[in-house]
Amino acid sequence: MKRSDLTGVGLFVLAAAAILLLPRFVSDFRAQQFAYVGIYFIALLGLNVLTGYTGLISLGHGAFMAIGGYTTAILVSDQGLTLGSHTFSADVKDVWTIPLAGLVAGLIGFAFGFPALRLTGLYLALATFAIAVAMPGLIKYDRFEQFTGGGGGINLFESAARTRPVETTDPITFETISEPIKFLGFEIASFNEWLYYLSWGVALLMFGIAWLLLRGRTGRSFRAIRDSELAAASSGVNLATYKTLAFGISAFYAGVAGSLLAIATTFVNPDTYPITLSIFLLVGVVVGGLGSLWPLVFGAIFIQFLPLWAQEVSKAQGAPAVVYGVILILLMILLPGGAAGLIRRLQALSRGYHRSR
Amino acid sequence: MRRPRLLLCLLALAGAIATGATAATSADPGITTKTILVGGTAPLSGTDTAYASVARGANAYFKYVNSRGGVNGRAISYKTVDDAYDPALTLQATQQLVEQDKVFAIFNSVGTEHNVATRDYLNAARVPQLFVASGATTFGRDHEAYPWTIGFQPSYRAEGWIYGTYLARTKPGAKVGVLVQNDDYGKDLLAGLKQGIARSKVKVLAEWFEATEPDVQSQITRLKSSGANVLALFATPRHAIQGYMFANRLGWRPLIINNAVSSASNVMTLASEGGSNAAVENSLSIVFLKDPTDAKWRNDAAVKLYRSIMSRFAKGANQKDVYHVYGMAVAHEFVKTLKAAGNNPTRASVMAQTRRLNDPANPFLLPGLTVKTTATERFPIEQALLQRWSKGSWKSFGGLWGYRPAR
Amino acid sequence: MAEFFQQVVAGLATGSIFAALALALVLIHRATGVINFAQGEMAVFTTYIAWTLIENHGVNEWLAFGLTLVIAFGLGLGTERLVIRPIERAPLLTTVIVTIGLVLIFNGLVSLIWTAEVRAFPSPFPNDTWEIGGVAISQQDVGTFLTVLVMVTLLWAFFQFTKVGLALRASALNPEASRLVGVRVSWMLAIGWGLAAVLGAAAGMLTAPTVFLDPNMMQAVLIYAFAAAVLGGIDSPFGAVVGGLMLGVGLNLIGTYVDFVGAGLRLPVALLIILVVLLVKPTGLFGKPVTRRV
Numbered sequence A: 001m002k003r004s005d006l007t008g009v010g011l012f013v014l015a016a017a018a019i020l021l022l023p024r025f026v027s028d029f030r031a032q033q034f035a036y037v038g039i040y041f042i043a044l045l046g047l048n049v050l051t052g053y054t055g056l057i058s059l060g061h062g063a064f065m066a067i068g069g070y071t072t073a074i075l076v077s078d079q080g081l082t083l084g085s086h087t088f089s090a091d092v093k094d095v096w097t098i099p100l101a102g103l104v105a106g107l108i109g110f111a112f113g114f115p116a117l118r119l120t121g122l123y124l125a126l127a128t129f130a131i132a133v134a135m136p137g138l139i140k141y142d143r144f145e146q147f148t149g150g151g152g153g154i155n156l157f158e159s160a161a162r163t164r165p166v167e168t169t170d171p172i173t174f175e176t177i178s179e180p181i182k183f184l185g186f187e188i189a190s191f192n193e194w195l196y197y198l199s200w201g202v203a204l205l206m207f208g209i210a211w212l213l214l215r216g217r218t219g220r221s222f223r224a225i226r227d228s229e230l231a232a233a234s235s236g237v238n239l240a241t242y243k244t245l246a247f248g249i250s251a252f253y254a255g256v257a258g259s260l261l262a263i264a265t266t267f268v269n270p271d272t273y274p275i276t277l278s279i280f281l282l283v284g285v286v287v288g289g290l291g292s293l294w295p296l297v298f299g300a301i302f303i304q305f306l307p308l309w310a311q312e313v314s315k316a317q318g319a320p321a322v323v324y325g326v327i328l329i330l331l332m333i334l335l336p337g338g339a340a341g342l343i344r345r346l347q348a349l350s351r352g353y354h355r356s357r
Numbered sequence B: 001m002r003r004p005r006l007l008l009c010l011l012a013l014a015g016a017i018a019t020g021a022t023a024a025t026s027a028d029p030g031i032t033t034k035t036i037l038v039g040g041t042a043p044l045s046g047t048d049t050a051y052a053s054v055a056r057g058a059n060a061y062f063k064y065v066n067s068r069g070g071v072n073g074r075a076i077s078y079k080t081v082d083d084a085y086d087p088a089l090t091l092q093a094t095q096q097l098v099e100q101d102k103v104f105a106i107f108n109s110v111g112t113e114h115n116v117a118t119r120d121y122l123n124a125a126r127v128p129q130l131f132v133a134s135g136a137t138t139f140g141r142d143h144e145a146y147p148w149t150i151g152f153q154p155s156y157r158a159e160g161w162i163y164g165t166y167l168a169r170t171k172p173g174a175k176v177g178v179l180v181q182n183d184d185y186g187k188d189l190l191a192g193l194k195q196g197i198a199r200s201k202v203k204v205l206a207e208w209f210e211a212t213e214p215d216v217q218s219q220i221t222r223l224k225s226s227g228a229n230v231l232a233l234f235a236t237p238r239h240a241i242q243g244y245m246f247a248n249r250l251g252w253r254p255l256i257i258n259n260a261v262s263s264a265s266n267v268m269t270l271a272s273e274g275g276s277n278a279a280v281e282n283s284l285s286i287v288f289l290k291d292p293t294d295a296k297w298r299n300d301a302a303v304k305l306y307r308s309i310m311s312r313f314a315k316g317a318n319q320k321d322v323y324h325v326y327g328m329a330v331a332h333e334f335v336k337t338l339k340a341a342g343n344n345p346t347r348a349s350v351m352a353q354t355r356r357l358n359d360p361a362n363p364f365l366l367p368g369l370t371v372k373t374t375a376t377e378r379f380p381i382e383q384a385l386l387q388r389w390s391k392g393s394w395k396s397f398g399g400l401w402g403y404r405p406a407r
Numbered sequence C: 001m002a003e004f005f006q007q008v009v010a011g012l013a014t015g016s017i018f019a020a021l022a023l024a025l026v027l028i029h030r031a032t033g034v035i036n037f038a039q040g041e042m043a044v045f046t047t048y049i050a051w052t053l054i055e056n057h058g059v060n061e062w063l064a065f066g067l068t069l070v071i072a073f074g075l076g077l078g079t080e081r082l083v084i085r086p087i088e089r090a091p092l093l094t095t096v097i098v099t100i101g102l103v104l105i106f107n108g109l110v111s112l113i114w115t116a117e118v119r120a121f122p123s124p125f126p127n128d129t130w131e132i133g134g135v136a137i138s139q140q141d142v143g144t145f146l147t148v149l150v151m152v153t154l155l156w157a158f159f160q161f162t163k164v165g166l167a168l169r170a171s172a173l174n175p176e177a178s179r180l181v182g183v184r185v186s187w188m189l190a191i192g193w194g195l196a197a198v199l200g201a202a203a204g205m206l207t208a209p210t211v212f213l214d215p216n217m218m219q220a221v222l223i224y225a226f227a228a229a230v231l232g233g234i235d236s237p238f239g240a241v242v243g244g245l246m247l248g249v250g251l252n253l254i255g256t257y258v259d260f261v262g263a264g265l266r267l268p269v270a271l272l273i274i275l276v277v278l279l280v281k282p283t284g285l286f287g288k289p290v291t292r293r294v
Helices: A003-025 A028-053 A061-076 A097-116 A121-140 A142-148 A159-163 A188-215 A217-227 A229-234 A239-265 A275-288 A296-313 A319-334 A338-356 B002-024 B049-067 B087-099 B112-125 B156-170 B184-196 B217-225 B237-249 B265-271 B301-313 B322-340 B347-356 C002-032 C039-055 C061-087 C092-114 C139-161 C163-173 C175-180 C185-211 C217-232 C237-257 C263-280
Strands: B035-042 B075-082 B105-107 B129-132 B149-151 B175-181 B203-209 B230-234 B255-258 B284-287 B383-390 B393-402 C129-132 C135-138
Touching (some): A003 A028, A003 A188, A028 A061, A028 A217, A028 A239, A028 A275, A028 A296, A061 A097, A061 A121, A061 A142, A097 A121, A121 A142, A121 A275, A121 C217, A188 A217, A188 A239, A217 A229, A217 A239, A275 A319, A275 A338, A319 C061, B035 B049, B035 B087, B049 B301, B049 B322, B075 B322, B087 B105, B112 B129, B112 B149, B112 B184, B156 B230, B156 B284, B175 B184, B175 B217, B175 B237, B184 B203, B184 B230, B203 B217, B217 B237, B217 C002, B230 B237, B237 B265, B237 C185, B265 B393, B284 B393, B301 B322, B322 B347, C002 C139, C002 C185, C039 C061, C039 C185, C061 C092, C061 C185, C129 C139, C139 C163, C139 C185, C139 C237, C163 C175, C217 C237, C217 C263, C237 C263
Parallel strands (some): B035 B105, B175 B230
Antiparallel strands (some): B383 B393, C129 C135
16 A cells, blocks of 8 residues: 555545544534535445546436436335335335445446447537436336325425324324334434434445455546546557446446435425426536536535525525626635645745745 | 633533523514514525515515514514525525524415425424415415415416416416416416316417527427417416517407416517507406505505505605515415414414414405314415406406315 | 327417527527526516517517517627627636626616516517317417528538637637637627627517516526427527427426326426436437537
8 A cells, every 4th residue: 555545545534533533523404504515425436437537427417316316215115115125115224235336337337438439529529418308207107106205295204104193083183103104224313314424434435346346447547537448448458348347336426426415305396306406416526627526516515505594695686696606616716626726825825835945 | 721711611501591591482483572583485596576565565564564563572673585586595405494593484485496496495394484485386285295385366277277267267268378487386377377278178278488488489380370360378487478469469359367476567668669569458467465656556455555665665665566565465465374373483383374364354464254274274365356458557347256166 | 088189289489489499599609608597687677678669669569579679689788798808818707707797787688778567568569369170279378489490501501511600619619720710709609699699689578478587487497498408409590499399398297197296396307207218219209419529
């Protein structure tokens, strides 16, 4: 192991500790917002494999998230599907559907990689945009409605069984069951915290995988394709293999994030994964830094919190959007390399400082 | 070294007092002896800001009630959060209201998908979801699964049924072309219409559209070529206006039924394109509120009260906007429910009251109309009048229609 | 048969609207190599300016349309100088993100200034209908269609015959060589943005009488305009118009004659067809193949 790797592992452990302790210092509601940050982080990691490392722009990652989210929702709603000895929806929300959601999305992404081989640049970006645009219509399509719940969506809560009032002699009395609502052994009171640890646990795992994957041969091939397809091909990189692989991996990450988002909102409908989600994921990647990994956290924080901050600045109709837009543009002008670019610059500065001493 | 320990002791003591204090009272969040805090979502930004009037009208009424001493000495404070009419944001905003602002109840949140999106969460958290501003049938029908949820306005199914029954009686040979928005709202209206014409000779042909489509010219064209002589617009304002416009451009003059969501006077005025679109004349719709633009109510006491409340507590707002009246009607019902729940209302006791509403005298609703629920019938308003658009305003006609589907 | 032609006529009308905005997208891409997500929102912004001129200041309609086009040029030019110029050397994706920022700003500004209420927009064309063989043809639609044809012809002539047009093309294709022969490349980009904003404003003012004016008026149209531009080949003005009209007519015919395609599936099916076209011709129907160099 190189020395820089060791520092990396050390920092990783520190970051993990910080993530572990954060909920102790913030309110339950904030913990939920930070859980969303973890979910976006996963999606951004995946999108960056495709866009930052391989140079293929996707404007359709919200659609892959939708595929993941609906996979989870459909499996855990009330289909009672079994895999081996495990029955899905045995518990209300089933974390075992998360990898499955990733796989389904990944396979579809992999398949989409083949037609994408023929398209370049802008045409590819708009082709991926088309998937995001088409997705709500597909979900609502009559014949899929029995699976997807149509426009009404799917609830992951079985609130019916859990909040029905106990029938007493007085039908007006509103007695409710006293048994706490359990969620994989956790009580609902700590749902937000549970969600936080779940999403960040998965996020750290996915981060580790991405790090290992991208520092090796695969990562080198991706970067070679990004820098020049012709040069990569002439130095023996199989374009078809690696481009489709990048699509597959990227969609796998999006699927996992979409699945977590479904669990977080406990409800999916076509509007859970709107076209704007795909666009803001791209914003998050660029704000975090193309071709970076951990600085993407800043991208995730940006897309989760900036809209809320913008609303704090002014609640006048339309004003939050203006604030958001202005900050985004200023950021692009001042930090064209995103958070990662800033960090590199700071590192260079400190190195220069040490040398001059 | 002694001071920190003292500090620790004090802290522990304070903690004990704090926990003891919370354990001693069993009151629900959001309610004190002086105030009660309710919250709701409304589109304060985005394309559908027209519906935000519903919250504005309710807020004005609460201020009026507060100025007269509140409810059992409690002032009602009503916090409206913007969701830009995006269900995903509705959920986040509602969670914020419940978990951060600690509201007593969610009240009068706007939109069908929007209330569906929060319904499971609110029922799991046992927070009342009161008088949702949507006519989707599910809010009344599925009360067993969602006991903490109740609607208010006539259900879309009841509305559709009224149109269907009216057509079956007055135009037995009609062929109805329906422009339907492809979501629960459109589906409910269409289902009601079909219920209403059951066992009559009236025929129905539906053309669906997506709310995201730029225009509905193609759908209107198909409805016209089908030979329909009645056109029902089950669409929100923008597409309903287009329905009128394209029918006119095609030279098609059917009887047009426009659903209540899109029948506000300002929408009708836009649709008439400065008087050049004659297709608007004689349109039908339902009404259950006292429309402040209807000359019939010019000297009505409630409408006068409405105007005075608006000028005192909602300065600058458009008083012709019937959605403001809606807001007052629903706020009036909330105040009445809260009073009935006694001196120390809890979430459960308020919810229990919503299962036995019986208010024949909500002043903002049409005379004769009763807000009524029982433990098993949870549609507060199932009555309405038909009205006809004539020379720039709505005029109601005939008697009250009560939803009685032949099952 | 009358129904078939009626659907085709309706499709051409809707397609003209797609084509008008697609032209703006094509122009800006051809002149600067950028995809401008804010094209639709800028169009809405300028359309509101026209609306204010007519409704609040009593300006004659045609004069207001003309003034708006001039203002739009300034708006496009100014936007380029203010926010695009500082990132001239940044990667393409950064520019795309900046245009997303512009979407938010223009959309917010419109709500802030004019509120989100739906408004009627006066049409430059009569609101009457011709009836030909059982097919109703709205004069508004005919006017829109002809305007789009005029727009594409002017654009073609501009690129083909004017010095500025040639310089625009040259500086987008090869900035370095253009600089050597004395073209002020940076200003060419600004002019490209200005002209695209003019086309966008025209598209907005053609769209508003039919779909009514509100802050999100062009959002749905923008998606169809993208599809139209890609179908036609993103560099070809002629292709954008053909793409837009094909899309408009195609959607209507699919909706009318293909039974299983409900409302929700009309757009996905159309997009699938476009994707298939792209697989056969990766640069669209009228796009030139890209030559790759190492």
